[in-house]
Amino acid sequence: MKTIFLHLSLLFLLSGCSKLVKPQQLLADVKELSSDKYQGRKTGTNGNKMAADYIVKRFEEVGLKPVKENFRLPFSIKNQSGKLISGINLTGLIKGKNDDIIVISAHYDHVGIVDGKVYNGADDNASGVAALLDLAKYFKSNPPQQTLMFVAFDAEEQGLLGSKAFMETPPFDLSRIKLNVNLDMVSRADNGKLFAAGSYHYPELKKYIISSNKQIKLVAGHDSPKNGKEDWTNQSDHFSFHKKGIPFIYFGVESHKDYHKASDDFERINKIKFENCVDVILKAVIEIDKGMAIHKSFREKVIMN
Numbered sequence: 001m002k003t004i005f006l007h008l009s010l011l012f013l014l015s016g017c018s019k020l021v022k023p024q025q026l027l028a029d030v031k032e033l034s035s036d037k038y039q040g041r042k043t044g045t046n047g048n049k050m051a052a053d054y055i056v057k058r059f060e061e062v063g064l065k066p067v068k069e070n071f072r073l074p075f076s077i078k079n080q081s082g083k084l085i086s087g088i089n090l091t092g093l094i095k096g097k098n099d100d101i102i103v104i105s106a107h108y109d110h111v112g113i114v115d116g117k118v119y120n121g122a123d124d125n126a127s128g129v130a131a132l133l134d135l136a137k138y139f140k141s142n143p144p145q146q147t148l149m150f151v152a153f154d155a156e157e158q159g160l161l162g163s164k165a166f167m168e169t170p171p172f173d174l175s176r177i178k179l180n181v182n183l184d185m186v187s188r189a190d191n192g193k194l195f196a197a198g199s200y201h202y203p204e205l206k207k208y209i210i211s212s213n214k215q216i217k218l219v220a221g222h223d224s225p226k227n228g229k230e231d232w233t234n235q236s237d238h239f240s241f242h243k244k245g246i247p248f249i250y251f252g253v254e255s256h257k258d259y260h261k262a263s264d265d266f267e268r269i270n271k272i273k274f275e276n277c278v279d280v281i282l283k284a285v286i287e288i289d290k291g292m293a294i295h296k297s298f299r300e301k302v303i304m305n
Helices: 002-013 023-033 036-041 046-062 122-141 161-168 203-208 225-230 238-242 271-294 298-304
Strands: 072-078 084-094 101-107 112-114 117-119 147-153 177-183 193-197 217-220 248-252
Touching: 023 046, 023 122, 023 271, 036 046, 036 112, 036 117, 046 084, 046 122, 046 147, 072 161, 084 122, 084 161, 101 122, 101 161, 101 271, 122 147, 122 177, 122 271, 147 161, 161 238, 177 238, 177 271, 193 271, 203 271, 238 248, 248 271
Parallel strands: 101 147, 101 177, 177 248, 193 217
Antiparallel strands: 072 084, 084 147, 112 117, 193 248
């Protein structure tokens, strides 16, 4: 009976009859974070610090709880050239019914000002941060089974340094972290496709990569070595978790003509597709949260498979 009930629940949730995402704040967040006043949000700049302040304010408005004394986790770490990079990761918590943790992440930094032009990074990755905030708002009103940690990483563009520093000195024992859901570039599904990478490495996750959304096709892929340069396994902050043996699902769109260009602006986002992408992601996370509640050894089962 439990299996039948869960199956029916899944079909109802994925039926596309109603959306859980409310677009007003979602669009307001991505528009704000990709505006010129944040100067492209490059790590270490005043614009980056202003973006961090905005995200912290939104964490407070949503009602997240700090993981440590406050929402900021400063770090200093050397890049591949040996240069010391300092940044600030932002973390907030929603306590679940148990202590297992799902880390939901998105990097908030971008590349700054290049040749006098502001690279606003609307899709990369103001969109992921806006989606993260929307998920946090939903789960604050609909308490999850697992404990959810929302992390806005800094210095991703410097070589995944924020997530690397986080994993080297985690605020919790790593054994508690069962999964990373990483959001990086989720607003420009210009071809109608949103990709979910990770199930090649962790096949147990594939059952959660399903959606009947009429606007957006959710596709498992971009995670096999056979994909060559299109293998996204090491392309964003989820890789720092993967290296520690922690399963991940990375939601993102394929590269577009405005990627890492000054033209990656809010005006280029298809607002309806963005809303639908976030709705697809949210519903997947809801099912993952439920699935982990049923399978207490979720992380071990994923790795064994």
